[in-house]
Amino acid sequence: MRRMPALTQEQRRAETRRRLLDAARVVVADRGLAGASVDAVAEAAERTSGALYDHFGGKSGLVIALLDEWKDATARAIQADLAEAVDGRARLESMWRNFAEPPSEEAADWTLLEHELWLHACRQPEVTPLAAQRYAGIRRRLADAVSAGVFGPSDGIDDAEVVATLLIGLMVGLEMQRRLDPDAVSDALAVAGLEALTGP
Amino acid sequence: MRRMPALTQEQRRAETRRRLLDAARVVVADRGLAGASVDAVAEAAERTSGALYDHFGGKSGLVIALLDEWKDATARAIQADLAEAVDGRARLESMWRNFAEPPSEEAADWTLLEHELWLHACRQPEVTPLAAQRYAGIRRRLADAVSAGVFGPSDGIDDAEVVATLLIGLMVGLEMQRRLDPDAVSDALAVAGLEALTGP
DNA sequence: GTCTATAGATTGATAGAC
DNA sequence: GTCTATCAATCTATAGAC
Numbered sequence: 001m002r003r004m005p006a007l008t009q010e011q012r013r014a015e016t017r018r019r020l021l022d023a024a025r026v027v028v029a030d031r032g033l034a035g036a037s038v039d040a041v042a043e044a045a046e047r048t049s050g051a052l053y054d055h056f057g058g059k060s061g062l063v064i065a066l067l068d069e070w071k072d073a074t075a076r077a078i079q080a081d082l083a084e085a086v087d088g089r090a091r092l093e094s095m096w097r098n099f100a101e102p103p104s105e106e107a108a109d110w111t112l113l114e115h116e117l118w119l120h121a122c123r124q125p126e127v128t129p130l131a132a133q134r135y136a137g138i139r140r141r142l143a144d145a146v147s148a149g150v151f152g153p154s155d156g157i158d159d160a161e162v163v164a165t166l167l168i169g170l171m172v173g174l175e176m177q178r179r180l181d182p183d184a185v186s187d188a189l190a191v192a193g194l195e196a197l198t199g200p
Numbered sequence: 201m202r203r204m205p206a207l208t209q210e211q212r213r214a215e216t217r218r219r220l221l222d223a224a225r226v227v228v229a230d231r232g233l234a235g236a237s238v239d240a241v242a243e244a245a246e247r248t249s250g251a252l253y254d255h256f257g258g259k260s261g262l263v264i265a266l267l268d269e270w271k272d273a274t275a276r277a278i279q280a281d282l283a284e285a286v287d288g289r290a291r292l293e294s295m296w297r298n299f300a301e302p303p304s305e306e307a308a309d310w311t312l313l314e315h316e317l318w319l320h321a322c323r324q325p326e327v328t329p330l331a332a333q334r335y336a337g338i339r340r341r342l343a344d345a346v347s348a349g350v351f352g353p354s355d356g357i358d359d360a361e362v363v364a365t366l367l368i369g370l371m372v373g374l375e376m377q378r379r380l381d382p383d384a385v386s387d388a389l390a391v392a393g394l395e396a397l398t399g400p
Numbered sequence: 401g402t403c404t405a406t407a408g409a410t411t412g413a414t415a416g417a418c
Numbered sequence: 419g420t421c422t423a424t425c426a427a428t429c430t431a432t433a434g435a436c
Contacts, residue, residue: 013401032319034234037429049431051402059430112322115315119232122312122379132380139377139384165377165385166393172376173369177339179322180332184339185365193366196396213419238412249413250420259412403436411428418421 017055019045024066029109033063033116063120067127070117071134073110078138082145088152092194096187099171100178111175139164151198166197217255219245224266229309233263233316263320267327270317271334273310278338282345288352292394296387299371300378311375339364351398366397 023045027036038059042049056062081095102108121131142164145151170193178185223245228236238259242249256262281295302308321331342364345351370393378385 009401016401030323032232032234032323034232038431039429048403050404053431054401112319115319118376118380119312119315119319123230123232128380132384135377135380136384162389162392165374165389166370166396169373169377169385169393170366170370171373173371173373174365176318176372177335177365177369180318180328180335184332184336185369189362189365192362193369193397196366197393209419216419237410239410248421250422253413254419401436403434405433405435407430407432409429409431412426414425415423416421417423418419 013055016045016047016051020047020052020055020062021065021069024062025069025106025109025113028066028116029112033120038062063117064127064130066113067117067121067130067134070110070113071130071137074134074138075141077107078141082150088150088198089191089195091150092198093187093191096171096190096194100175100185100187100190111179114172115176135168138168142167146198153199163198167194170194170197216245216247216251220247220252220255220262221265221269224262225269225306225309225313228266228316229312233320238262263317264327264330266313267317267321267330267334270310270313271330271337274334274338275341277307278341282350288350288398289391289395291350292398293387293391296371296390296394300375300385300387300390311379314372315376335368338368342367346398353399363398367394370394370397 020041024036024041027041027044030036031040038049038052041062042052045052052062056065077098078095081098082091084091084094098107099111102111118131121128139161143160146160146163146167171190174185174190174193220241224236224241227241227244230236231240238249238252241262242252245252252262256265277298278295281298282291284291284294298307299311302311318331321328339361343360346360346363346367371390374385374390374393
């Protein structure tokens with residue numbers, strides 16, 4: 001009689017937090033960071049602005065929480081990609097496909113958020129480290145994979161971290177071009193480019 | 201006595217337009233597109249919002265003019281890069297350097313604007329073609345250069361347009377990482393990556 | 401913990417003087 | 419062609435009821 005309500009309270013709180021973050025992701029991806037008002041996010045979460053202020057202290061707190069989520073979501077996505085395929089080329093293909101044609105709507109949102117949050121991090125020195133950490137984490141994971149030879153033996157550029165940096169860079173830059181003009185960046189083109197960076 | 205004032209009027213108008221566009225570039229790069237209020241842009245141009253409405257009809261008109269400028273500025277920059285150096289590797293180096301460490305403050309603004317305007321173009325279907333045209337133009341210019349062999353003979357990936365797409369993608373993606381963490385992306389790393397894409 | 405109500409500032413845009 | 423004055427809408431954030 002005493003433990004149930006306490007647990008339920010906690011669950012409700014967690015649920016509200018989750019709803020607010022999900023709503024923030026969708027609304028920010030749709031209207032941009034500056035265009036996503038506190039009220040709009042709260043309404044999309046079927047809560048009120050009061051709840052948002054209680055959980056995150058304000059808009060900037062929400063953005064920081066969003067940056068954290070962004071970091072984790074990417075790490076999980078990379079992990080999943082690398083486990084999926086069998087040989088080097090297939091791994092590059094699946095990695096690119098998941099990046100450029102995300103399977104879920106949630107993943108599609110993250111692609112636009114990528115640039116939205118990157119811009120925010122470039123302008124706000126206090127959150128720059130958070131975003132930098134995210135990229136560093138992705139690079140490290142990918143570098144480990146390169147070292148382990150999952151993309152095939154790397155005889156060309158031999159530092160794994162360098163290859164990882166290049167792979168990420170190319171995928172991001174190609175995806176930007178594809179968003180505006182899907183025909184300009186075929187899957188074959190992207191995979192050929194990624195292959196050129198991984199080895200001879 | 202009759203032609204002087206007519207010419208001066210026209211010059212004054214052109215000058216105001218120029219000031220407004222320059223101010224828009226700086227303010228938008230600084231605060232973002234949504235954060236750049238009409239008043240702030242006008243004030244930075246040492247004019248008033250009335251002048252801005254007369255020239256561009258409103259904020260969206262200003263953004264479209266900015267998109268046009270963006271297109272032209274990039275075309276000029278690429279042109280200048282390719283004329284500058286003598287051999288293939290040096291051309292890649294100078295192209296990357298001008299992209300990642302812009303010599304002028306104006307050029308530095310464009311790098312942040314790149315993502316700001318790209319996001320805007322992704323969200324506003326009516327301006328998507330403008331941004332797509334810009335990337336297509338850059339690709340074409342660069343592809344011509346690749347065909348002409350300015351980066352050395354291309355034995356690897358043989359379609360020039362493909363190579364151009366990859367080069368642009370890699371530069372954009374590397375520059376993003378460098379903004380957050382300059383140490384993570386050295387010039388040598390970038391040039392090595394670009395070289396891997398241009399040839400064998 | 402979530403709500404309503406509201407304060408206080410800022411926004412895009414327009415009308416009319418000069 | 420550029421200005422001032424102003425409107426209605428929207429924003430972040432807070433206070434206090436429940």
